[in-house]
Amino acid sequence: MKNDDVVEVSLFDWRYFYPVLFIFIFLFTIIIFNGMINDWGRLSNGIGVFRTFLSEDVLPPDWTVLEPLTYPVCTVEPRILDFTCSRAWIGMIETLKIAFVATVFGTILSLPISLLAARNLNTTEVSYIARFVLASFRSFPSLIWGIFFVILVGIGPTAGVLAMTVYTVGYLGKLQYEAIEGMSKSPLEASEVMGLTKLETAFQVVLPESANDLISQIIFMFEYNFRHGTVIGLVGAGGIGLYIDTAIKYLEYDRVIAYLIIIFIVVLIMDFISIKIRSLFTEEVGHSRPKWREVFFPAWMIKR
Amino acid sequence: MLFRNPSIPYKRLGSPKIIIYSGGDLLEKDLQQNEPIILLKDMVIGYSKEEPLVQIPNLKIYPGEIVAIVGPSGVGKSTLMKTIAGLVKPISGYAQVCGKIIPESPLRGKLGYIPQDLGLVKHASVIHNVMLGANAGHNKSIIPFIPIILPSLKAKEEATKSIISMGLKEKMYEPIKRLSGGQQRRVATARTLAQAPELIMADEFLSELDEETIAMVIGEVIEYIKISNAALLVVEHDIARARIMADRLLVIDDGRINPFITEITAMEVEV
Numbered sequence: 001m002k003n004d005d006v007v008e009v010s011l012f013d014w015r016y017f018y019p020v021l022f023i024f025i026f027l028f029t030i031i032i033f034n035g036m037i038n039d040w041g042r043l044s045n046g047i048g049v050f051r052t053f054l055s056e057d058v059l060p061p062d063w064t065v066l067e068p069l070t071y072p073v074c075t076v077e078p079r080i081l082d083f084t085c086s087r088a089w090i091g092m093i094e095t096l097k098i099a100f101v102a103t104v105f106g107t108i109l110s111l112p113i114s115l116l117a118a119r120n121l122n123t124t125e126v127s128y129i130a131r132f133v134l135a136s137f138r139s140f141p142s143l144i145w146g147i148f149f150v151i152l153v154g155i156g157p158t159a160g161v162l163a164m165t166v167y168t169v170g171y172l173g174k175l176q177y178e179a180i181e182g183m184s185k186s187p188l189e190a191s192e193v194m195g196l197t198k199l200e201t202a203f204q205v206v207l208p209e210s211a212n213d214l215i216s217q218i219i220f221m222f223e224y225n226f227r228h229g230t231v232i233g234l235v236g237a238g239g240i241g242l243y244i245d246t247a248i249k250y251l252e253y254d255r256v257i258a259y260l261i262i263i264f265i266v267v268l269i270m271d272f273i274s275i276k277i278r279s280l281f282t283e284e285v286g287h288s289r290p291k292w293r294e295v296f297f298p299a300w301m302i303k304r
Numbered sequence: 305m306l307f308r309n310p311s312i313p314y315k316r317l318g319s320p321k322i323i324i325y326s327g328g329d330l331l332e333k334d335l336q337q338n339e340p341i342i343l344l345k346d347m348v349i350g351y352s353k354e355e356p357l358v359q360i361p362n363l364k365i366y367p368g369e370i371v372a373i374v375g376p377s378g379v380g381k382s383t384l385m386k387t388i389a390g391l392v393k394p395i396s397g398y399a400q401v402c403g404k405i406i407p408e409s410p411l412r413g414k415l416g417y418i419p420q421d422l423g424l425v426k427h428a429s430v431i432h433n434v435m436l437g438a439n440a441g442h443n444k445s446i447i448p449f450i451p452i453i454l455p456s457l458k459a460k461e462e463a464t465k466s467i468i469s470m471g472l473k474e475k476m477y478e479p480i481k482r483l484s485g486g487q488q489r490r491v492a493t494a495r496t497l498a499q500a501p502e503l504i505m506a507d508e509f510l511s512e513l514d515e516e517t518i519a520m521v522i523g524e525v526i527e528y529i530k531i532s533n534a535a536l537l538v539v540e541h542d543i544a545r546a547r548i549m550a551d552r553l554l555v556i557d558d559g560r561i562n563p564f565i566t567e568i569t570a571m572e573v574e575v
């Protein structure tokens with residue numbers, strides 16, 4: 001009986017497959033990249049060009065973007081708050097509003113589609129149709145949708161909201177059906193055997209079970225939409241990008257850099273908030289997080 | 305009794321698990337009174353034709369009966385349960401469960417199933433999970449194809465009652481993931497009791513419990529079976545416990561229980 005337990009041992013091991021594959025992919029990438037760069041000298045020239053551009057056109061940033069506009073007259077009461085009448089502030093708030101509305105609309109529309117797209121809940125045909133819808137919404141970035149809706153409804157935040165809603169449906173829908181497909185199939189089987197309807201299963205089993213993932217993704221989507229909302233104004237779809245676009249047209253690069261710095265700071269803050277909120281909804285992992293000094297120093301150095 | 309299906313090659317190792325159980329012939333007297341809740345004929349189950357797991361020539365389970373399946377790990381007990389529940393397609397054979405012929409599934413709420421991994425909604429509360437069963441059993445759509453939206457008082461009552469009977473009153477609003485393994489098992493049992501099915505299929509629903517709790521859970525389940533004239537099909541790795549609980553015992557064996565088996569073996573063990 002035990003004879004069958006003999007196993008042949010050799011040095012070849014499938015565990016080496018992925019490291020070797022990775023090395024090949026990396027070499028392949030280098031070859032492709034080398035093919036695209038016909039003149040390595042231009043890369044080093046870039047630094048010089050950048051330096052001139054920085055010192056002559058861009059610096060110092062033009063912080064007047066934070067000063068209140070002359071028209072309409074600013075009536076905010078404590079004078080300290082009059083930056084809320086500035087271009088940067090107004091644009092930023094508009095971008096936030098666009099991102100928020102688009103995320104909520106997008107979520108409402110994407111949830112039912114992603115429930116249909118999940119292969120563990122539906123037949124292959126249904127899920128493929130739903131996936132096709134989501135993929136087509138996702139196939140263009142929100143910037144392209146922005147151009148499309150600016151043509152349709154004119155310049156302004158409405159076009160931004162529509163563009164971003166469409167993209168959110170496509171992108172969030174994909175994230176969500178993947179989260180739904182990742183859930184354990186045992187609760188689904190249990191409710192199937194009990195005879196619960198598809199709708200009951202969707203709302204009482206699938207949504208509660210994957211709620212944490214879904215919420216975390218919605219918040220991520222809001223953060224993502226906010227970041228992209230700064231760009232979408234470049235095509236006229238509202239938000240702070242509209243002001244950047246104007247500044248670029250007038251070659252006011254010092255103003256552009258001021259806007260970019262503001263965007264950078266606000267995006268950092270939003271990222272931070274989003275990570276904090278999402279951490280409330282993600283599963284607490286088994287091991288405790290490493291402290292920064294445990295990452296950089298070997299254990300015997302920090303042990304006392 | 306010895307059975308051998310010549311069409312299925314029997315390999316001693318690798319795929320040793322072609323086991324036959326035969327039963328049900330004893331109960332001819334019941335046949336006149338009752339339709340069997342489970343009727344299996346010439347069933348071969350497993351995940352692929354090439355490696356069938358278990359073969360069941362004939363099995364009938366009647367209302368009011370408690371039948372335990374025992375057998376070593378990995379022999380295909382859970383697979384048999386899933387096949388009866390309609391989750392795994394049988395390789396061949398005829399199966400009738402709760403009056404429907406597989407692959408047609410039983411009517412809503414007729415079949416109660418406690419999977420080995422319980423199938424609970426981990427992020428939801430105890431009452432939410434038990435309400436799933438209660439709704440399946442007591443909240444049925446009057447008009448077909450119209451989804452059930454309205455809550456039902458009866459379902460809520462049944463759910464509460466079965467949670468209390470499983471000793472989980474204090475944990476009613478606790479999310480499942482914060483319960484112990486044994487408590488989670490009791491939630492799954494409560495869910496099935498709240499459903500009031502005609503047939504309960506329980507896959508190792510007593511593991512991780514202490515003796516006292518086991519007595520309580522078995523007591524409640526058996527009381528339900530007797531009162532409602534339902535049937536219980538249970539997988540139990542503890543043979544002694546299976547003997548106490550069950551009216552009949554099905555043994556699925558690949559030679560690990562009885563090492564003298566050299567052929568495909570069918571066993572019926574009298575309790």
Ligand SMILES: Nc1ncnc2c1ncn2[C@@H]1O[C@H](COP(=O)(O)OP(=O)(O)OP(=O)(O)O)[C@@H](O)[C@H]1O
Pocket residue numbers: 351357375376377378379380381382383384420541
């Ligand atoms: N989804 C699956 N696809 C293919 N094979 C499977 C699948 N699930 C289980 N098996 C195999 O079927 C065999 C029987 O598994 P099953 O879960 O029915 O065993 P079991 O008798 O319930 O064991 P245990 O007592 O450990 O629960 C095992 O060899 C397992 O590897």
Ligand SMILES: [Mg+2]
Pocket residue numbers: 381382383420507
């Ligand atoms: Mg099992």
